[in-house]
Amino acid sequence: MSTVPHVLALDLGGTSLRAGFSPVDAPAELGHVERFPAPETGEALREKVLDLIAARPDAAALVGIGITVPGLVEGTVARWVPNLPLLDGVDLADLLGEAGVPVAAGNDAQMAMLAEATLGAASGLDDAILLAIGTGIGSSVLSGGRIVRGGRGAACSFGWASADTSDPGEDRSGWLERQAAGRALDKLGHDAGFADGAALIEAARAGDRDANLAIHRVGTALGTTLAGAVALLDPQAVLLAGGVSDAIDVLGPSLRAALTRNLPPHLREILIRPGHFGPRAGLVGAAVAAGLGPEWWRVR
Known part of the structure; x- marks a missing residue:
């Protein structure tokens, strides 16, 4: 079993939720990525995340969660999510607080850029x-x-x-x-x-x-x-x-x-x-952000 701390990456779209764990020092090395229907309520999202954490086979410490949102995110608050209005006004850090680790949240395209700028086609x-x-x-x-x-x-x-x-x-x-x-x-x-x-x-x-x-x-x-x-x-x-x-x-x-x-x-x-990362860019970016913390947008 790995002793390297891990992060949980979540890519929330209008119709689906993708999730995977990766080592904090190797965010592109996501393990088995699972896909689920997009949760219909904030409570359903919280329960899914807690279930994923409880069911993971690796005993390595979990040190952060990164989540992409297909809409406007201010800090960790989802302000306007056209395809998922259930999240409008929801503070994702509070929603997922029971996980006991910091939460980094951002717009899906911004997270995709984070992946490309740190590890992909915009690296350097x-x-x-x-x-x-x-x-x-x-x-x-x-x-x-x-x-x-x-x-x-x-x-x-x-x-x-x-x-x-x-x-x-x-x-x-x-x-x-x-x-x-x-x-x-x-x-x-x-x-x-x-x-x-x-x-x-x-x-x-x-x-x-x-x-x-x-x-x-x-x-x-x-x-x-x-x-x-x-x-x-x-x-x-x-x-x-x-x-x-x-x-x-x-x-x-x-x-x-x-x-x-x-x-x-x-x-x-x-x-x-x-x-470089194609459809995985948002998920990889979420993993990078989870490791960087609340100022994940400071790439260099």
Whole structure:
């Protein structure tokens, strides 16, 4: 049995909860990662976490818990979680206090950036942008070696970026999410006669004209709005994560063209690359944060 202290990493999404233990000094070495349906109440989340701790076979000391949340987190308080409103206003440190260890909590994209900045594709960089494009769009910024959180933990909500001055807006999803996230791709796929967004992407790869026109719209929306972020922040790299990022082969040309068109010459060659950890980034980031403590966002 290991005597190295361990941490518990929790990746809470809109439909599922993933959990795994790792040594505090090797956060990417997560053991058996389990997946459960997302808890329907805060009490159910607490009970699941306590059950996981009680059932773990390793006798090594538990020294921290890290948890990602798909929404706005201020300190350890979940302020606004659109897909899990049961957590709105809940202090996760208090909720999980019975575990008897410190709790580090953060937005899922910020935790993904933490993983990439400490151990992955942004390792050694001080300035980077991460876009996690899945059902929605999550994002985070590394600036001067720190993950930018803003006054209320809501900085860098890139899914709300807009390139349409006539858009009326929505309360629960931003303009860019409605143009380029997974749900938008599904709608574009249906409109073009395909089963879903994945089928649309495959058709574009096969050279279908209508599919390529739809993908061009998505890539242009991403590149146009991303240009504003690159111009504002001058990052060393842009990292792409999430399921839609797997389509960078077909999205890339229109995305890059929009970037080039909307940036000054000295910023046009910005490096764009995939994240190292893929869908594990949030979970690895939660493990890193659990070991770092409440100021986990201070990467360097």
